Amino acid sequence: MDSFIIEGGRPLCGTISVSGSKNAALPILMASIAVDGDVEYTNVPDLRDIRTTASLLDLLGRRTRFEDGRVVVENGEMGIEAPYELVRTMRASVLCLGPLLARMGEAKVSLPGGCAIGARPVDLHLRAMEKMGAVFDLEHGYIHGRCPDGLHGANIRFDFPTVGGTENVLMAACLAEGETVMENVAREPEIVDLARFLNSCGACIEGEGTTKIRVQGVKKLHGTTYPIMADRIEAGTWLVAAGVTGGDLFVKGCPAEDMSAVLDKLREAGMELDVLPDGVRARVGSAGLRCVDISTRPHPGFPTDMQAPFMVLLCCAEGSGLISENIFENRFMHVQELVRMGADIHVSGASAMVRGGTKLAGAPVMASDLRAGAAMILAGLAAEGETRVQRIYHVDRGYERIVEKLSGVGAVIRRVKDED
Numbered sequence: 001m002d003s004f005i006i007e008g009g010r011p012l013c014g015t016i017s018v019s020g021s022k023n024a025a026l027p028i029l030m031a032s033i034a035v036d037g038d039v040e041y042t043n044v045p046d047l048r049d050i051r052t053t054a055s056l057l058d059l060l061g062r063r064t065r066f067e068d069g070r071v072v073v074e075n076g077e078m079g080i081e082a083p084y085e086l087v088r089t090m091r092a093s094v095l096c097l098g099p100l101l102a103r104m105g106e107a108k109v110s111l112p113g114g115c116a117i118g119a120r121p122v123d124l125h126l127r128a129m130e131k132m133g134a135v136f137d138l139e140h141g142y143i144h145g146r147c148p149d150g151l152h153g154a155n156i157r158f159d160f161p162t163v164g165g166t167e168n169v170l171m172a173a174c175l176a177e178g179e180t181v182m183e184n185v186a187r188e189p190e191i192v193d194l195a196r197f198l199n200s201c202g203a204c205i206e207g208e209g210t211t212k213i214r215v216q217g218v219k220k221l222h223g224t225t226y227p228i229m230a231d232r233i234e235a236g237t238w239l240v241a242a243g244v245t246g247g248d249l250f251v252k253g254c255p256a257e258d259m260s261a262v263l264d265k266l267r268e269a270g271m272e273l274d275v276l277p278d279g280v281r282a283r284v285g286s287a288g289l290r291c292v293d294i295s296t297r298p299h300p301g302f303p304t305d306m307q308a309p310f311m312v313l314l315c316c317a318e319g320s321g322l323i324s325e326n327i328f329e330n331r332f333m334h335v336q337e338l339v340r341m342g343a344d345i346h347v348s349g350a351s352a353m354v355r356g357g358t359k360l361a362g363a364p365v366m367a368s369d370l371r372a373g374a375a376m377i378l379a380g381l382a383a384e385g386e387t388r389v390q391r392i393y394h395v396d397r398g399y400e401r402i403v404e405k406l407s408g409v410g411a412v413i414r415r416v417k418d419e420d
């Protein structure tokens, strides 16, 4: 296992660029299962989860090639099984369920277990696809779905705007017979990107980005070339990095139009942001940083994936702020690690009270999940002295070339092998 060693207390300055979005690339790569033809993707981040998705596509009978941000998925004889060995390393593997059912009439996908940030069930995915004619059994830890006569359109209302559920059903509905109307769907920009991809393959989707999506089923989807959107969570992480280090960063390719809630909160917290055509310049305003309250919500609300990174900003700001986590239970695993670095944070149920203004001090800490890992790196960059961040395989799931990118703007960070 590797760790990062960070020498903190240096302001980050210069240009840092944003890679393609992991959370958009995952479903869009999975969607190639539903496509009858070759697909070429550009701006794909080279991340562990993306490599896992490519392995899954290979196992399912597609041939994938990965080179320089470009992934080619070739058509081939298809299988129907996503095995435990892959699904346990990446929950998003469950996104192959919808396109497999639509294309093959059958799918066997290992049931994703719980993960560090909560139970994360897939009941809403299954209930929606049952309305479209699928039948599911749980067999030896696998979800076995069947629809021998194909899927049909249906009226679906989600109890909660689930991101993965909306994506799975959207992919399934493209090849279903007739019209599917999905209500109370997730509105995340990654869903808009998935719908755009599917439409570029000949699907007939309307309403993406709103709470109601209409899909007219088509007989076939054809191959295409598609650029993956920029990663708004990575971009947000770099904006926070400018704040916590007192630096001046130009975040190139920052998709400001998809980030209003985060940009508003950063400004409220005292950051000065210039939204330019090709990115956002970020630095602390003359009055310094002050604490704000944060409440995570489905898009367009404040994203849960920015909760942990933002907590580090509050630790470095004056005053106190309340963070309420409304999407996932158990998503405060980073708090204990931040406290070890000197932060003053008290958790009560789904809320964390942060008292800012404490000077963070370097310490050995652990990444408990992807975004908690990003928070540890931000804290290490802000802290005086050396921070060792362990279990960084979580960070490698979502941040491309992180050492290179941060070193390029003045951070002192290196990857080392842990001695067992």
Ligand code: UD1
Pocket (backbone or CB within 6 Å): 023, 024, 026, 092, 118, 119, 120, 121, 122, 123, 124, 125, 126, 160, 161, 162, 163, 164, 165, 186, 303, 304, 305, 327, 328, 329
């Ligand atoms: C996706 C993102 C993740 C982000 C999250 C919320 C990917 C690969 N991951 O995760 O980074 O934090 O959206 O923005 O895009 N739920 C159920 N039943 C279901 C489905 C969901 O109870 O069938 C609950 C979950 O347990 C969770 C909440 O709904 O508490 C949100 O889940 P969901 O929106 O589905 O998130 P993911 O797709 O897992």
